[in-house]
Structure formats: structure tokens, C-alpha cells
Amino acid sequence: MKELYEEIIERVGVGIHAVNRDGKTIIYNKKMREMEVMEKEDVLHKDVRDVFQFQENQSSTLLKSLQQGEEIVNVKQTYFNNRGVEITTINNTFPLTVDGKIYAAVEIATDVTRMERLMRQNLRQTKTDFTFHHIIGKSSEIKEVIDLAKRATRTNSNVLIIGETGTGKELFAQSIHAESERSGAPFITQNCAALPDTLIEGILFGTTKGAFTGAIDSPGLFEQAQGGTLLLDELNSLNIALQAKLLRVLQERKVRRIGGSKEISIDVRVIATINEDPIDAIANNHLRKDLYYRLAVVTLFIPPLRERNGDIPVLIEEFIKKYNELFKLNVMSVSEEVLQFFESQSWPGNVRELEHVIEASMNLVNHEQVIEFNHLPYQYRKSEMARPMPTQPKIETPKNKDGTNLTEQLALFEKQTIEEYLKAHQYHITNTALALGISRQSLQYRMKRLNIRVSKN
Known part of the structure; x- marks a missing residue:
């Protein structure tokens, strides 16, 4: 039975850490080791005060429960392992007694380190780095989109930006916010494809203490963006069920935290981006039709680079200037051969891909002032005009x-x-x-x- 209990403790999906009356670790399961990025031998049979460091005015909930003989429920704790890695957990800690005497304390912990870091990141991300002056291009295609985007700065309507990966959708979103009346308020970005559904729902709408194991009172992105703009990047990656909740928030302009009953009024402009045609996204069940119509009050189609070839020379000039400053070089231009080659490409990665090619090429330049074909990355040289029409x-x-x-x-x-x-x-x-x-x-x-x-x- 002892071996069975040990096996169960080792395999459960929550962290379990127990100390004896001297504060030395006697149980330290696999999940806890993963959360704290520690090995068993680093912690087992050692005093927790010698292994972990705690923030100022904080102490180990394990030791507190051991010393005071009290159960501690749903308490967030931030501390550092022996390598200085920051860890944040939600703990339920309780003492173990025999004949009225405390002989050990046990802590059951849920890891919220990732969520805590994301919340901090979003709280810091309240200013924009770009305006319309940073959008490079002289073609009629890009000028038309810029003009429409500038008109959108005069209102508070939701905006849907459609464009392939690398076309600069976030650049347009930041520019709209920076030149709108909301420019002094927060601008918060969340990539909907970067997080699992279990995390992103709490991050978007907020959580209430006790809503689920480890839940704490925490404002969501809508509350954090109050008075400003919330950019939902790659919206078509968001779970359809969560899209329904998002639609409700947009319609009622109120948000309810997970596990909460209070409706919180919000004043937030939503800008969403998708990287596929909205008709295809709806047909493939990547985007709710009703959410599309709610968001697409203003719709911007960012043309791919292959549809505005005339912008390639000015983009090249701008990227060369940028990397000259970074690499302390004096490159003036690309050769005519390279320019013709660039203008013949389809650029699936769009402007971002072109920038990466210029950066990679300038890494191969010595003292030359012109980027030649032999400076291009290998995969581009290999494909020189090789594709059949x-x-x-x-x-x-x-x-x-x-x-x-x-x-x-x-x-x-x-x-x-x-x-x-x-x-x-x-x-x-x-x-x-x-x-x-x-x-x-x-x-x-x-x-x-x-x-x-x-x-x-």
C-alpha cells in the first residue's frame, strides 16, 4: 500500500510538497519538480529555507502552516528556485497532526507562472511603437489602405484587418490607435493562436477567486484596456465557443469574469486581425459569421507584397538603411540582377520575408556597397528562376x-x-x-x- 500511495502521489496532476516538523522536505512529487524546474535531490531532505528564496515580506506558506497550525487556502505565492527562476503558484496548504501535535505540513500547488508573466506583459504593453509614418510604400494599393485606415482613426468603431502573414497588420492596428482619440489610453495586444483555450479565456475576460482550482481575482484584457484599444491578433485561431463569448461582450459592452456574477461595463475599441479570407474562414468554421459582421464595421484588406511589386525598391532602401545602422555597414543598394529577382518572387512571407532576406544578405557583405546575387541566402540562390510558369x-x-x-x-x-x-x-x-x-x-x-x-x- 505504501508503494501504491507513493505511485499515486508521483503521478497526480498537481504539485505536492510536504515537509516534516523541522521544515525539511519529505515528499516532492513529479509535477512539483516540473513546476519548480528542480530535481528531487535538490529538494528532498533539505530545509526549504535553504533551497528557495521568497519575495520581500513573504514567507513559505508551507512553513507558515507548519508553525501556526492553520490551513491556508487559495493563496498566490511568488518565489525563486535555487537558480533564481521565478515561480508563481496558487497553494492550498494544511498541517498534519497526531494526538494534537503538528508533525508535518502538506502543500498542493497549481502552477500559474505562465499566466502571471502574460498578465504582466500585457499590463506593460500600453503604448504603441508605430504610426502611419512607419508604413512604407508608394503604390496605389497600399496608399488606398492607408487612407482608409486614417479615416478609421476618427471613430471608435471596431476594425477587422485582413492580410497574409507578414503584411504588417499590427503596424496598421498600432497606427490607428496612435492617431485616434484613444492614443493616451492603453493599447494591449493578444495573439489568439499563442495560448491554449484554458488560458486565453481567463486572460481575455478575467477570473474570480475560487472559480476553479487555483483561480484568483484577476482583471482580463478588456478591463486592462479600458478606454483604449484591444488588438486580437489571429482571431480565426480562437475557439468558436470563445468567439461566442467575445461576441456577447462586443454586443453588450460588458464583461463578466470567469466564476463571477458582476457585469463590468467596458469602453474598449477592438481591432482584430485574421490571416485568411473571411469567407473561407467562415466556411471552414474558423470564424463565426455573426462575429465577423460585428467586427467588420471597418474592414482593411492589406495587399500581399506580390500585388504591390512597385513598393519593393522603397522597402529595400528602408531595410538597407536600418541594417546599415545596426551592422555598421555602408551598403548603398542591391544589384539590378537582385532587384529583378526580387520582383519576380511571390513572397509568401510578404514584407517580413523581404526584410529577413535583406538582413541575411547583409550578414554576408564584407566591404561591398552593393548586395549581389551571391550575397543572398542559399535557398534563394538555389531557386533562381527555376520555377516553371x-x-x-x-x-x-x-x-x-x-x-x-x-x-x-x-x-x-x-x-x-x-x-x-x-x-x-x-x-x-x-x-x-x-x-x-x-x-x-x-x-x-x-x-x-x-x-x-x-x-x-
Whole structure:
């Protein structure tokens, strides 16, 4: 039975730490070792005061329970292991007595270190680093988005920013906040894909002490962002059930902490980003339709880099300037060969990928003032113009009919071309637009103008 009890204690999913009447550890299970990043031999049979350090005006809840003979329930404790690693736990501690005498104390602990760090990070993240001046580009495509984003600074409406990874969605979000009337209030960011559902719900909406094991009174991001802006990055990664709760908060402008009964009024502007087409996100059950309509009061489509090739030279110039200062170099430009190569790429990682290529290339520069092809990272040199052109549908030129002028002929050819490309790409709007070399919005506009309906029959 003793071996059975020891095995159970070792395998349970909460930390268990017990000390004898002298304050020396007698039980220290696997979960506790994982939480405190310690080995058994570091702690077992040693005085906890010699192993752990506690914050000023705090002491070990284990020793406190041992000395005072009292049960301590749901107490948060922050302390440091023997290597100075900070740990935060929620503890339930109680003394063990025999014949009225205390002979040991046991602590059952839940790890909240990660949540505590995230809360601190979000509380610190109350200012923006970027404004519209930091958005680089001279193309009509990016100027149109900037103009629309600037108009959004005049109101408090929710904003949905749509764009592929690396297009600069957070840059636009920060710029909107920085130039709005909320600029003096908090700007808080949360990546919805970075945390499991069990953590993100409490972080968004807050928790009430006793709501679940280890829960403490803690404000959520909506409360922390009061009067300011909350950026929910990669919203389409958020669990659908949590999206329903988020919708309720946006509709009622009130939030209720987990386990709480009090409704807290909030004044928060929400900016959300997604990295896929919202129609596809809704169809794939990544985004609730009603939440989409609630958020998309103002919608910004950030064009991918391949749709604004004209911005590549100015982006290159800006990145070279940045890394010249960081690396103490004197690079002036890229060669014509490199520029042509860049303009031929599809850039799946968009502006961020281009910046990384410039940074990597400048790491290979010695005293040269021009980035040549041999300075590029290996994977780009290897792929030099190696990709074959994709097979495109064959379009027959429409024959001229009596009474049709050039405008009518061009419209007929345009309609036939779009219809053939739609069919070749299984009527997928985004893929068709990509193959045609135009934006999704442009394709949809042309389809409406030419009365083209998507049909698979």
C-alpha cells in the first residue's frame, strides 16, 4: 500500500510538497519538480529555507502552516528556485497532526507562472511603437489602405484587418490607435493562436477567486484596456465557443469574469486581425459569421507584397538603411540582377520575408556597397528562376461580330478570360485572383460589372 500511495502521489496532476516538523522536505512529487524546474535531490531532505528564496515580506506558506497550525487556502505565492527562476503558484496548504501535535505540513500547488508573466506583459504593453509614418510604400494599393485606415482613426468603431502573414497588420492596428482619440489610453495586444483555450479565456475576460482550482481575482484584457484599444491578433485561431463569448461582450459592452456574477461595463475599441479570407474562414468554421459582421464595421484588406511589386525598391532602401545602422555597414543598394529577382518572387512571407532576406544578405557583405546575387541566402540562390510558369487556361480570342466596337470586344474577352480562369481554379476566388495577377477585390468588382456568377455546373 505504501508503494501504491507513493505511485499515486508521483503521478497526480498537481504539485505536492510536504515537509516534516523541522521544515525539511519529505515528499516532492513529479509535477512539483516540473513546476519548480528542480530535481528531487535538490529538494528532498533539505530545509526549504535553504533551497528557495521568497519575495520581500513573504514567507513559505508551507512553513507558515507548519508553525501556526492553520490551513491556508487559495493563496498566490511568488518565489525563486535555487537558480533564481521565478515561480508563481496558487497553494492550498494544511498541517498534519497526531494526538494534537503538528508533525508535518502538506502543500498542493497549481502552477500559474505562465499566466502571471502574460498578465504582466500585457499590463506593460500600453503604448504603441508605430504610426502611419512607419508604413512604407508608394503604390496605389497600399496608399488606398492607408487612407482608409486614417479615416478609421476618427471613430471608435471596431476594425477587422485582413492580410497574409507578414503584411504588417499590427503596424496598421498600432497606427490607428496612435492617431485616434484613444492614443493616451492603453493599447494591449493578444495573439489568439499563442495560448491554449484554458488560458486565453481567463486572460481575455478575467477570473474570480475560487472559480476553479487555483483561480484568483484577476482583471482580463478588456478591463486592462479600458478606454483604449484591444488588438486580437489571429482571431480565426480562437475557439468558436470563445468567439461566442467575445461576441456577447462586443454586443453588450460588458464583461463578466470567469466564476463571477458582476457585469463590468467596458469602453474598449477592438481591432482584430485574421490571416485568411473571411469567407473561407467562415466556411471552414474558423470564424463565426455573426462575429465577423460585428467586427467588420471597418474592414482593411492589406495587399500581399506580390500585388504591390512597385513598393519593393522603397522597402529595400528602408531595410538597407536600418541594417546599415545596426551592422555598421555602408551598403548603398542591391544589384539590378537582385532587384529583378526580387520582383519576380511571390513572397509568401510578404514584407517580413523581404526584410529577413535583406538582413541575411547583409550578414554576408564584407566591404561591398552593393548586395549581389551571391550575397543572398542559399535557398534563394538555389531557386533562381527555376520555377516553371504555371499552366494557364487557353483563351481563344473572340471573333469580331458585325456591329461590335472595340470596347464591347474587350469586355467580351475579359469576361471569357475570367470565366475560364474561374473554371480552371475550381471557382476559388482567391486562387483565381492570384492566377490573374489581380486582387480579390478587383476580381469581385469585375465579376459584378460583367455579370459573372460563380457556378460549378
